Amino acid sequence: MKILILGGYGAQGSVICYELAKHKRVSEILIAGRNLDRAKALKEMLKSEKLSTCRVDLNNVDELQKAVKSCDLVINSASYVYDLRVMKAALSAGANFQGLSLGPCIDAPGAPTEKVLELVLEMDKDFKDIGRVALIATGEDPGITDLVAGYAADKFERVLEVRMKDCSLQKSESLVSTWAPDLLWYDMIQEPYVYEDGVLKRVPPFSGEEIYVFPEPLGPQPCYHHYHEEPPIMARFIKGLRYAEFKMGGPFMPYAKAIYELGLVKDEKIKVGNVEVNPFDVFCTLLPRPPSMSEIKEMIRKRKLVEDVSCIVTDIRCKDRGKKIDLSYISIMTLKEANKRILGTTATSYLVGVGGEAFTEVLIEGSLKSRGVVPPEALLREEKEAVIRKLAEKGIKILEIVKRELV
Ligand SMILES: NC(=O)c1ccc[n+]([C@@H]2O[C@H](COP(=O)([O-])OP(=O)(O)OC[C@H]3O[C@@H](n4cnc5c(N)ncnc54)[C@H](OP(=O)(O)O)[C@@H]3O)[C@@H](O)[C@H]2O)c1
Incomplete structure (x- = not known):
């Protein structure tokens, strides 16, 4: 599985990179952000051959779309303000999506969180139609x-x-x-x-x-x-x-x-x-x-x-x-x-990064069958239990x- 981590060298993103690089079902991780030196420094520190770096400014939709191509999962650990465009890019690339939070988005000026939630849920059918999941508000x-x-x-x-x-x-x-x-x-x-x-x-x-x-x-x-x-x-x-x-x-x-x-x-x-x-x-x-x-x-x-x-x-x-x-x-x-x-x-960063990554592992291991746009509340009971077990294995x-x- 190839995973793009937007904000991959940030406080939470770097912990997610660390955990995912150890997972046997993950073949490639792209650490993305606006500062290639910081991405490279994390790659060097983590010493995993699965890691590569790419420069993406989320204010530039073309850069985002290029980076998302051929990825199976896109994790937005940059900022929730980009969620709507990142979800749309994931959809057009046929990838799963995971977000760490939910809030006002630059693509919906003035919309409060509850309105952004509705906009995000409008993509539910689209994700279901391509057999993918968009996990929102995980951390x-x-x-x-x-x-x-x-x-x-x-x-x-x-x-x-x-x-x-x-x-x-x-x-x-x-x-x-x-x-x-x-x-x-x-x-x-x-x-x-x-x-x-x-x-x-x-x-x-x-x-x-x-x-x-x-x-x-x-x-x-x-x-x-x-x-x-x-x-x-x-x-x-x-x-x-x-x-x-x-x-x-x-x-x-x-x-x-x-x-x-x-x-x-x-x-x-x-x-x-x-x-x-x-x-x-x-x-x-x-x-x-x-x-x-x-x-x-x-x-x-x-x-x-x-x-x-x-x-x-x-x-x-x-x-x-x-x-x-x-x-x-x-x-x-x-x-x-x-x-x-x-x-x-x-x-x-342990509770947020590892906490969020526990959801990712349940997804990449195939125990998460839900499709569409799903917050943790809406996961099936057995999916929630799988995440809870995963958290416990990781000391949470x-x-x-x-x-x-x-x-
Ligand atoms: N669920 C939870 O419990 C929880 C808790 C804390 C945080 N969060 C969420 O986690 C996300 C990340 O937070 P954090 O604490 O890790 O922040 P952070 O340390 O500032 O990391 C954010 C990363 O995103 C990159 N970034 C920012 N703007 C970008 C842009 N326009 N294009 C590309 N990359 C960009 C930054 O690098 P550059 O500036 O170099 O590009 C940085 O590496 C936020 O959405 C936050 O709300 C969730």
Whole structure:
């Protein structure tokens, strides 16, 4: 199988390349992005003959179409803003598609995530007609969150409520970005989604503050509503759902809230002296880019990066045979655990990259029979279970805690 990985040397893409290069059913991997030197540096580090590099700027559709030709699978780990054009290119080349997230696209200006979801789903029949699958929103969150919510929906009569929380903690000499900072901060300043009683609402950024007790070493941490794609996807794919929310937590979040409230990430032009600037652009330009895997190895060796913990909790209320059942699905990763398995990963890039790649392996091994456009919620029960087993093999354990009345 020949796989094109767009954004292949990025924080998540490089981990996906690492894992896929070991897989016996993968014959060739094209690492693509705008910077050929960075692609070549990853190829050199991974030392696999399956790897080759190509320069693709996703703003140039011709370059994209050339790169996609003769590929069996195209993974977009560059940015969700290109999903629509990458899916169309995959379709015209007769390839499968996999995306790591879902959000506003440059090909649908002004369309919010729920509208982009509809546009993406319009390609469902086309993918089915050519016998291919487009896996959308695979990774940690979205990805594992959607998988466990769908798993609970398969297992119990009805899923009523889904409450997701992402929490991370870092100890480092200076801030280390563990994913694209411009995308993280885009999410910080948008009005988050809350799905309630059939209505997809928007609430103010950093609203819904609560202290949530995460597993150690995180412990109690402040959490706030955060803009993410799971509520619109779940509203569409989990029948009978009454409520869905996504919150972001951790010791950094009150600082993020202060940055937001001070107007330091305002996404509009302001005049400073004689110059017009956009504070959001200035802020994102100042943030460090995610380091490469080699750079992370060095940071760990020099103790510039000492700890990174990432945890995703999905609390679900179900109803089954007249009884309410409360479930929690928890996955946690530390820098140490991640680096025992793959040197040069962070806890986040391990959960996202390996988490996403677990879906890819189930696809390339032939255990994924679904065709068309499919988020994790919509996979068949046995497909979800295959992904969950694959995650566990790779050290991503999902703990299930069930609370239900005995009688
Ligand atoms: N599901 C999850 O849990 C989860 C978590 C984190 C991130 N994500 C998603 O993963 C994707 C990648 O994020 P990341 O953290 O890996 O970001 P990243 O480290 O910035 O990597 C993005 C890569 O894409 C390349 N790229 C950007 N614009 C491009 C363009 N126009 N043409 C070609 N290549 C381009 C970049 O290289 P050049 O700039 O050199 O071209 C870079 O290598 C995003 O869509 C993000 O939303 C998902």
